[in-house]
Amino acid sequence: MEVHSHEHRHFMPKRPHGLLGLGEAKYKEMYQESINDPAAFWGRIGKTYDWFKPFDDNKVAHSDFHTPDIRWFEGGQTNISYNCLDRHVAAGLGDRPAATFEGDEGEVFPFTYSELLARVSQTANVLRDAGVSKGDRVTLCMPMIPQLMISMLACARIGAVHSVVFAGFSADAVADRIVDAGSSIVITATEGVRGGKTVPIKSIVDNAIIVAEQRGVNVTRVFVTSRNGQAGVEAREGEEGWVSGRDVNMDALAAAASPECEPVAMDAEDPLFLLYTSGSTGKPKGVLHTTAGYMVYAGETFKYIFDHPGPSGAAECSDVHFCTADVGWITGHSYLTYGPLLNGAHSVAFEGVPTYPHPGRFWEIIQKHKVTTFYTAPTALRSLMVHGDEPVLKHDLSSLRVLGTVGEPINPEAWTWYHSVVGKKQLPIVDTWWQTETGGVMITPLPGVTTLMPGSATKPFFGVKPVVLHQDGEVAEANEAGHLTIGQAWPGMMRTIFGDHERFRETYFSQFPGHYTTGDGGRIDEEGNVWIMGRMDDVINVSGHRLGTAEVESALGEHHDVVESAVVGAPHAIKGEGIYCFVTLRAGATPSDELRAALKQTVRKSIGPIASPDAIHFTQELPKTRSGKIMRRILRKIAAGDEEEMGDTSTLADSSVVGRLMKSRQAFA
Ligand code: 6R9
Numbered sequence: 001m002e003v004h005s006h007e008h009r010h011f012m013p014k015r016p017h018g019l020l021g022l023g024e025a026k027y028k029e030m031y032q033e034s035i036n037d038p039a040a041f042w043g044r045i046g047k048t049y050d051w052f053k054p055f056d057d058n059k060v061a062h063s064d065f066h067t068p069d070i071r072w073f074e075g076g077q078t079n080i081s082y083n084c085l086d087r088h089v090a091a092g093l094g095d096r097p098a099a100t101f102e103g104d105e106g107e108v109f110p111f112t113y114s115e116l117l118a119r120v121s122q123t124a125n126v127l128r129d130a131g132v133s134k135g136d137r138v139t140l141c142m143p144m145i146p147q148l149m150i151s152m153l154a155c156a157r158i159g160a161v162h163s164v165v166f167a168g169f170s171a172d173a174v175a176d177r178i179v180d181a182g183s184s185i186v187i188t189a190t191e192g193v194r195g196g197k198t199v200p201i202k203s204i205v206d207n208a209i210i211v212a213e214q215r216g217v218n219v220t221r222v223f224v225t226s227r228n229g230q231a232g233v234e235a236r237e238g239e240e241g242w243v244s245g246r247d248v249n250m251d252a253l254a255a256a257a258s259p260e261c262e263p264v265a266m267d268a269e270d271p272l273f274l275l276y277t278s279g280s281t282g283k284p285k286g287v288l289h290t291t292a293g294y295m296v297y298a299g300e301t302f303k304y305i306f307d308h309p310g311p312s313g314a315a316e317c318s319d320v321h322f323c324t325a326d327v328g329w330i331t332g333h334s335y336l337t338y339g340p341l342l343n344g345a346h347s348v349a350f351e352g353v354p355t356y357p358h359p360g361r362f363w364e365i366i367q368k369h370k371v372t373t374f375y376t377a378p379t380a381l382r383s384l385m386v387h388g389d390e391p392v393l394k395h396d397l398s399s400l401r402v403l404g405t406v407g408e409p410i411n412p413e414a415w416t417w418y419h420s421v422v423g424k425k426q427l428p429i430v431d432t433w434w435q436t437e438t439g440g441v442m443i444t445p446l447p448g449v450t451t452l453m454p455g456s457a458t459k460p461f462f463g464v465k466p467v468v469l470h471q472d473g474e475v476a477e478a479n480e481a482g483h484l485t486i487g488q489a490w491p492g493m494m495r496t497i498f499g500d501h502e503r504f505r506e507t508y509f510s511q512f513p514g515h516y517t518t519g520d521g522g523r524i525d526e527e528g529n530v531w532i533m534g535r536m537d538d539v540i541n542v543s544g545h546r547l548g549t550a551e552v553e554s555a556l557g558e559h560h561d562v563v564e565s566a567v568v569g570a571p572h573a574i575k576g577e578g579i580y581c582f583v584t585l586r587a588g589a590t591p592s593d594e595l596r597a598a599l600k601q602t603v604r605k606s607i608g609p610i611a612s613p614d615a616i617h618f619t620q621e622l623p624k625t626r627s628g629k630i631m632r633r634i635l636r637k638i639a640a641g642d643e644e645e646m647g648d649t650s651t652l653a654d655s656s657v658v659g660r661l662m663k664s665r666q667a668f669a
């Protein structure tokens with residue numbers, strides 16, 4: 001595979017917007033300023049957004065990685081929904097397309113900026129009339145339908161903090177998030193439809209609410225929308241599961257509400273949203289993002305990385321952005337919703353799955369909506385590659401200008417396929433590295449500017465200072481692998497873990513004082529390209545979704561036959577990493593395929609189908625040190641079938657267990 005660093009690649013997107021006609025020298029100059037004088041750099045950019053009250057020029061950036069205490073654009077008041085909608089309507093972009101939702105069966109639901117503003121305002125009025133106010137946490141558990149984006153923006157409009165929970169989670173997982181957020185308001189939909197299959201979202205939410213109540217958090221109001229307003233089952237009083245007094249029909253209320261709603265003036269550091277993500281230990285953490293810094297960072301990263309001219313050039317811009325992510329993940333927040341809308345761009349969202357009704361569905365959508373910038377995950381590409389080139393070649397992809405990936409490292413095979421078959425060897429691929437915590441993209445090529453290095457996310461975005469550190473805190477030399485950290489604050493970074501600032505400090509700022517620890521390994525080459533080398537902690541990346549191995553272990557432990565388990569990630573052809581579980585059973589329990597199926601079911605029930613184990617390896621012994629610590633490094637080697645480089649096993653209490661486990665290794669199904 002020709003993916004080495006001597007092979008320089010430089011592709012200009014078709015019809016560049018001039019923004020990026022900047023060239024590498026200009027990028028370097030801007031980058032230097034953004035690092036040397038972040039306040040000047042971001043202060044200037046911040047002023048291109050609309051404010052109800054301008055921020056204080058002396059308080060653009062406050063960064064303290066020790067407390068930690070991070071603040072941006074202090075003194076300013078703004079509202080992100082105003083910047084996404086009203087601002088563009090006022091500038092004459094009201095009739096421009098804002099968002100187009102494509103349903104599972106190909107139904108199309110288009111919204112112009114004026115229409116979206118009216119719908120958001122109606123929904124915001126319904127929430128406000130129900131007593132939802134600034135600072136309240138509202139849980140959104142919905143399929144990929146317009147009302148999801150509308151509800152997020154409606155929350156932002158009235159200052160409520162949205163917490164979007166992926167609709168594929170189990171009732172228990174939804175309950176965890178409702179409880180942690182102390183959220184008494186939920187917005188949901190009757191059902192979701194993906195790949196021709198109906199997901200009973202309302203009933204998952206109903207069960208989640210029962211569990212939440214047992215844990216002391218009462219949900220007092222559930223706004224129920226039908227799947228698409230027009231299509232799907234309608235939310236009705238008297239239906240199974242309908243709780244009178246608690247459940248209300250959002251569609252009816254919104255239709256009757258005024259399409260005008262005054263946005264709340266939010267302080268720059270007022271919370272905007274919570275998004276739960278997995279860490280290496282404990283329950284998922286509520287990553288908190290605040291108003292102004294997130295807004296500016298999401299907006300600017302979108303503009304530069306997808307080569308959009310921004311609001312002032314939006315009227316003449318024919319770009320159509322298709323991000324395949326679900327809004328339940330950070331990518332759907334920043335690059336399906338906020339980033340594109342902040343720029344006056346046209347965002348396409350898709351309800352279904354890439355292989356339904358045929359494996360050319362993404363390409364069909366690109367052809368149908370004349371998509372110009374396409375953003376997806378390596379796992380999706382791998383799952384489509386197995387169907388060959390034909391489904392791609394059958395469609396007209398000539399509208400495409402920029403291709404992007406996110407979520408996990410892109411392997412050379414997938415990169416090459418994406419570049420040659422989808423991009424006809426002509427388009428730049430932006431391999432974007434970032435995290436839920438970072439709010440927006442951190443390391444990425446800029447199309448037309450950066451020389452592409454397949455396998456490398458290449459260069460830091462403006463304001464981002466990547467630093468690779470050795471375990472002892474020493475800065476690594478060029479090409480030396482170590483912990484990827486970020487050396488200074490950027491506007492889009494998370495501000496805390498909801499309700500647990502100490503966990504925030506401990507997780508991200510304690511290992512290397514003065515640095516934000518990403519949890520990823522990486523190296524930086526002589527030319528400053530960053531090469532991401534995967535997680536250094538017990539987080540695994542399954543089809544681009546983050547999972548803590550501890551979460552899966554705790555789910556397995558819920559089964560009465562399980563005494564102990566150890567979960568590791570192992571290479572998986574499509575998912576990137578698969579979930580490999582070593583399970584020790586109680587005396588008297590017998591290993592069987594039925595028990596394997598039951599354990600898988602336990603995990604699905606506890607977390608959701610995305611956490612379903614790929615292999616369950618029953619064993620009465622695990623490789624432990626004399627002090628009783630399970631050596632995960634060794635389990636990872638066993639799971640991968642990697643007998644060669646077992647490394648040092650001398651600290652094991654009994655090293656013969658390694659050979660026995662290797663013999664009984666389970667292959668992924
Ligand atoms: C946006 C998102 C974050 C973790 C991150 C890293 C992995 C994301 C990547 C990548 C290599 C890329 N990751 N993008 N690894 N190359 N381009 O995915 O957020 O769900 O929080 O996951 O995903 O390990 O630490 P999130």
